Amino acid sequence: MVRLSPMPSARQESVRFLVPLGIIFFALPVIVELWPLPLWLKALLGIVCLLDGLLRDPERAVPADENIIVSAADGLVVGVEEYDEPDFHLGPMLRIAVFLSVFDVHVNRTPVTGTVKCTVYKAGKFLDVRHPDSSTRNEARAWWLETPRGPVAVRQIAGLVARRIVAWAGEGSELQRGQRFGMIRFGSRTEVFLPIGCVPLVKVGDRVEGAATPIARWPESS
Numbered sequence: 001m002v003r004l005s006p007m008p009s010a011r012q013e014s015v016r017f018l019v020p021l022g023i024i025f026f027a028l029p030v031i032v033e034l035w036p037l038p039l040w041l042k043a044l045l046g047i048v049c050l051l052d053g054l055l056r057d058p059e060r061a062v063p064a065d066e067n068i069i070v071s072a073a074d075g076l077v078v079g080v081e082e083y084d085e086p087d088f089h090l091g092p093m094l095r096i097a098v099f100l101s102v103f104d105v106h107v108n109r110t111p112v113t114g115t116v117k118c119t120v121y122k123a124g125k126f127l128d129v130r131h132p133d134s135s136t137r138n139e140a141r142a143w144w145l146e147t148p149r150g151p152v153a154v155r156q157i158a159g160l161v162a163r164r165i166v167a168w169a170g171e172g173s174e175l176q177r178g179q180r181f182g183m184i185r186f187g188s189r190t191e192v193f194l195p196i197g198c199v200p201l202v203k204v205g206d207r208v209e210g211a212a213t214p215i216a217r218w219p220e221s222s
Contacts, residue, residue: 057105057107057180058105060109060178060209060210060211060212061211061212062177062178062211062212063212063214066113066177067217067218068214068216068217069111069112069152069177069192069194069198069214069215069216069217069218070109070111070112070177070178070210070211070212070213070214070215071096071098071109071111071192071202071208071209071210071211071212071213071214071215072098072108072109072110072111072154072190072192072210073098073100073104073105073106073108073109073190073208073210074098074100074104074105074106074208074209074210075098075099075100075101075104075190075207075208076098076099076101076205076206076207076208077096077097077098077099077202077203077204077205077206077207077208077215078097078098078099078189078204079095079096079097079191079204080094080095080096080097080200080202080203080204081094081095082094082095082196083095083193085153085193086135086136086142087120087122087140087142087144087153087155088118088120088142088144088151088153090144090151090153090193092196093153093193093194093195093196094193094194094195094196094198094200094216095191095192095193095194096191096192096194096200096202096215096216097135097189097190097191097192098189098190098191098192098208099188099189100184100188100189100190105209105210106183106184106185106188107180107182107183107210108154108156108180108181108182108183108184108190108210109178109179109180109181109210109211110145110154110175110176110177110178110179110180110181111145111152111154111177111192111194111215112145112147112149112152112177113147113175113176113177114145114146114147114152114174114175115145115146115147115172115173115174115175116143116144116145116146116169116170116171116172116173116174116175116181117144117145117146117151117171118143118144118171119141119142119143119144119167119169119170119171120141120142121140121141121165122139122140122141122142123139124137124138124139124140124158125137125138125139126138126139126158126159135155135157135189135191138157138158138159138189139157139158139165140155140156140157140158140165141155141156141165141167141182142154142155142156143155143156143169143181145175149195149218150195151195152192152193152194152195153192153193154190154191154192154193155189155190155191155193156182156184156188156190157184157188157189157190157191158184158188159184159188159189164184164185165182165183165184166182166183166184166185167181167182168180168181168182168183169181169182177211178210178211178212179211192215192216194216197219197221198216198217198218198219199216199217199219200215200216201214201215201216201217202214202215202216
């Protein structure tokens with residue numbers, strides 16, 4: 001199995017985000033004096049950003065039942081429907097879409113155990129991910145996971161605020177259910193495509209946690 005080191009990667013990505021913020025909130029107002037924020041507000045923003053970077057990758061307990069498919073992301077379920085998988089042309093599949101706000105954990109988890117057969121990146125726009133066209137027009141990275149029960153696809157979609165999709169796995173990586181494979185900074189959408197016949201366990205409006213919340217179940221015959 002390909003061994004990943006996601007925790008250092010998550011913190012590295014947070015540091016890359018925090019450094020520009022630190023310059024904006026602290027150095028620029030002091031040097032140029034064009035943005036006179038109160039010192040307490042600068043300190044508060046700095047603390048919030050620091051906590052954001054260091055604490056947004058919690059450990060999760062994965063359900064023991066191997067028939068359970070877990071959420072790939074933290075956030076709000078915004079779609080449970082049959083949809084033609086767009087990246088690998090796998091045909092009609094059950095799509096479960098999750099919206100991640102800027103306050104959600106943005107590390108993505110593998111919904112099933114499988115091998116990364118292919119991953120593709122597509123440049124695009126940065127529409128608000130609640131926009132109906134964001135799924136097809138926004139920058140995205142898609143993952144094809146090959147499993148004994150059929151193909152599963154995961155799409156990471158960048159949003160209005162999120163401008164960086166980070167991948168920690170690659171083609172040929174063997175991923176365990178609930179394992180971290182990448183992240184999106186910050187405010188985005190993650191979609192999971194499952195074979196028709198999988199039974200959804202969530203509905204629009206439900207809150208889910210990556211690796212921990214069951215979103216679907218494999219059919220009994222699979």
